[in-house]
Amino acid sequence: TTKNSSVAGDWGSGNVTGSVGESGQCICQVFLPDTTFPADRVESLQISSNKLTVDVELHISKQYMVLATVHELSNLTIRLEVVESGPDKYIKLDFELLRIELREFEALVTELKTSLNSSSPAFDSLYNEIRNMSMIVDQLESYDRSNLEVIRIEFTKLQKKLEKCRDEQDDFSNVQIGSCQHKGILRVGKPVVSQLNANLGTGYIYGGWGKDSHPLPGTENRYWYSAATTTVVRYMSVYSDYYKLIMRQAMKTYDLLSPKNWQGTGNNYIIRANTFYYQYASPFSMAKFNITSQTAEYRAVSGASSRFSYHYHANQNLDFAADESGLWVTYATEASKGKLVLGKIDEAAFALSEVWETSIFKQSVTNAFMICGVLYATRSVDTKTEEIFYAYDTQTRQENYVSLPFEKFQDSYVSLDYNPTDQKLYMYNNGYYVSYNVKFKTA
Numbered sequence: 068t069t070k071n072s073s074v075a076g077d078w079g080s081g082n083v084t085g086s087v088g089e090s091g092q093c094i095c096q097v098f099l100p101d102t103t104f105p106a107d108r109v110e111s112l113q114i115s116s117n118k119l120t121v122d123v124e125l126h127i128s129k130q131y132m133v134l135a136t137v138h139e140l141s142n143l144t145i146r147l148e149v150v151e152s153g154p155d156k157y158i159k160l161d162f163e164l165l166r167i168e169l170r171e172f173e174a175l176v177t178e179l180k181t182s183l184n185s186s187s188p189a190f191d192s193l194y195n196e197i198r199n200m201s202m203i204v205d206q207l208e209s210y211d212r213s214n215l216e217v218i219r220i221e222f223t224k225l226q227k228k229l230e231k232c233r234d235e236q237d238d239f240s241n242v243q244i245g246s247c248q249h250k251g252i253l254r255v256g257k258p259v260v261s262q263l264n265a266n267l268g269t270g271y272i273y274g275g276w277g278k279d280s281h282p283l284p285g286t287e288n289r290y291w292y293s294a295a296t297t298t299v300v301r302y303m304s305v306y307s308d309y310y311k312l313i314m315r316q317a318m319k320t321y322d323l324l325s326p327k328n329w330q331g332t333g334n335n336y337i338i339r340a341n342t343f344y345y346q347y348a349s350p351f352s353m354a355k356f357n358i359t360s361q362t363a364e365y366r367a368v369s370g371a372s373s374r375f376s377y378h379y380h381a382n383q384n385l386d387f388a389a390d391e392s393g394l395w396v397t398y399a400t401e402a403s404k405g406k407l408v409l410g411k412i413d414e415a416a417f418a419l420s421e422v423w424e425t426s427i428f429k430q431s432v433t434n435a436f437m438i439c440g441v442l443y444a445t446r447s448v449d450t451k452t453e454e455i456f457y458a459y460d461t462q463t464r465q466e467n468y469v470s471l472p473f474e475k476f477q478d479s480y481v482s483l484d485y486n487p488t489d490q491k492l493y494m495y496n497n498g499y500y501v502s503y504n505v506k507f508k509t510a
């Protein structure tokens with residue numbers, strides 16, 4: 068290619084020029100007229116709404132229980148998410164209501180400020196953000212919905228890129244996918260919050276999300292999500308890729324209650340080889356729902372007790388996990404007096420092939436996951452911090468107390484699982500899709 072050659076073409080009502088730079092790199096410039104793609108506005112809207120939540124939580128956490136603010140804010144956050152969530156919902160959006168809510172929110176911030184008797188500059192920045200959000204709402208109103216859809220996709224792609232950039236800077240992914248040539252976890256990255264769940268409800272705190280840990284060919288990009296306002300496991304949705312997940316457009320939603328009652332409980336399920344592994348509601352047992360054949364079956368887990376749940380929530384008796392070496396389930400037994408037991412599942416036989424007993428009490432553990440045949444257990448440190456405090460190596464039968472703290476987005480969560488296909492941890496944190504990068508010890 069010749070240096071400085073350039074091409075111009077139409078791209079919507081903007082234009083694109085491509086050229087070759089000094090060191091031979093490709094340079095692509097895209098001019099987007101402001102009226103066509105207010106992507107920056109949508110982006111700052113998202114940032115503002117996230118930041119508002121975080122800021123207010125910061126104040127609330129200082130013991131001042133201004134419940135009304137929290138309620139109003141979660142309502143507002145949901146409404147703002149609705150703006151961004153796709154054409155059907157967008158069309159129904161009531162901009163006037165959104166404005167009223169912003170004004171009400173502003174009044175509540177004033178109330179909060181007064182009750183704290185604070186002249187903190189944090190409040191000024193909150194006011195600024197509210198003002199900015201009002202402006203953004205005004206601007207959004209003047210764009211048509213098809214543009215908003217495009218922006219949503221572009222924005223999501225941008226988010227992914229930023230995430231990738233951050234990974235590279237932090238030097239994550241230091242071990243090849245699938246490889247176990249490492250000495251366990253070195254550290255866990257910052258929480259990456261994708262967004263509020265597809266049900267758009269802050270009450271949907273029982274659930275999980277992630278990717279198939281051993282996808283069938285052609286389904287590598289799929290994501291899944293399931294949640295409820297109770298520990299009952301009934302609906303599970305599959306998305307063809309990350310963008311569909313973010314746009315809340317499921318390929319299909321499966322109902323475990325109809326036509327047959329195959330319902331589960333406990334929210335520590337995963338998908339492996341297009342099969343959903345979960346805790347069966349009744350009788351208490353492990354179950355698998357084969358998504359391909361859409362049939363379920365269950366098996367009792369010898370000795371497993373339904374008396375010992377994890378620390379945060381009830382009914383979390385069987386916790387499924389998958390790693391580079393296959394499928395696992397953790398639970399506790401009466402014989403172990405509530406200590407955590409780990410079982411390896413033979414997928415073909417759908418039965419436990421080997422069992423290991425640990426020395427930690429399940430009820431003090433908040434969750435557990437597997438990486439390369441090593442069990443990791445977490446516990447709560449405080450409302451913002453979680454810690455991987457224990458590791459059990461099934462190869463050597465050695466256990467270790469470790470301290471690998473990591474940040475939470477919100478204080479409690481029901482599911483945390485590692486996925487060997489991308490070496491990320493997936494957490495369902497108080498209704499939000501959260502993930503973490505993992506860095507391994509290599510020397």
Ligand SMILES: *[C@@H]1O[C@H](CO)[C@@H](O)[C@H](O)[C@H]1NC(C)=O
Nearest residue numbers: 075076081082083098099100
């Ligand atoms: C491309 O966009 C820029 C900025 O809007 C404008 O100045 C320029 O004339 C456009 N070029 C073409 C070929 O349309």
Ligand SMILES: *[C@@H]1O[C@H](CO)[C@@H](O)[C@H](O)[C@H]1NC(C)=O
Nearest residue numbers: 135138139140142143164168
């Ligand atoms: C949330 O918004 C809806 C619709 O505007 C309203 O009816 C409801 O009262 C709000 N809830 C709270 C807790 O503010």
Ligand SMILES: *[C@@H]1O[C@H](CO)[C@@H](O)[C@H](O)[C@H]1NC(C)=O
Nearest residue numbers: 180181182183184185186187
């Ligand atoms: C609020 O703070 C001001 C200045 O710090 C002080 O004079 C005033 O007494 C405080 N009011 C209350 C209700 O604490």
Ligand SMILES: *[C@@H]1O[C@H](CO)[C@@H](O)[C@H](O)[C@H]1NC(C)=O
Nearest residue numbers: 115192193194195196198199
């Ligand atoms: C509000 O918007 C203005 C103009 O776009 C920007 O300079 C400012 O940083 C924004 N303020 C906040 C708090 O986001």
Ligand SMILES: *[C@@H]1O[C@H](CO)[C@@H](O)[C@H](O)[C@H]1NC(C)=O
Nearest residue numbers: 340342357358359360361414
């Ligand atoms: C799921 O069902 C399909 C089709 O009947 C079958 O080929 C596959 O082996 C099943 N998978 C599991 C994990 O049972």
